[in-house]
Amino acid sequence: MAKVYIGVGSNLGRRRENCLRAISSLREEGLKISKVSSLYLTEPVGFETKNWFVNLALEAETGLPAPELMKVLLKVEVALGRVRGTGSLEDRPIDLDLLFYEDLIVDTADLVIPHPRAHLRRFVLEPLAEIAPGLRHPSLGKTVAELLAKLSTSEKVEILK
Template sequence: MDIERRLGRKRLVRWGSRTIDIDLLYYDRLCLHTAELHLPHPRIPERRFVLVPMTEIAPDWLHPQLHKTQTELLAACPDTGKVEKTALSFLP
């Protein structure tokens, strides 16, 4: 959250537009639930835009609570949105 603040994030409306949004999805196999952080991220199974790249880089990674691979989560994901690769350049 501090990184987001330093990068100028302003959150005016929950689920609304914001300049930056950094989510921590997994931290090894840690399961943690505090007021500020939930690990693994609770909405991973619902988000195709998370699961498509996760399946590309770690298809057999097991979700530490659901005990399903990223491939299995993607196959069961209710999100039908299109996910496209894009090239980003952070250099001027």
């Protein structure tokens, strides 16, 4: 079984419920989820929208190889109403990102692990630091807590009450 970390986000519809449905769907797909962060209200990054995100991070175990896990994440996104558009960032009812898969480093046309921008985004690092502060980024060599402490972005992230 491989330990994986997944980012979950939603900025359309019932955002909190969308995230919780994604967790349930991942369990139904056979992921053994061991930790789930708090829900965070986060400012959109990389595109203009008035719709803020609800984000969380989770830790799970899976017997699936990374490419197959990615297929499961995409399947769950579609089942929960995600429609991919032009390839640019856009509003979405659900977004599932494979952040880390053990200490695997993959860089192919179909899959990049660790997530290529995870270390640059507060909305990823805040929830991830809550559940796995000592998790070490396999290519940068720093822990999630260290990456978060050195992050200089000004994006707004707060725990959702």
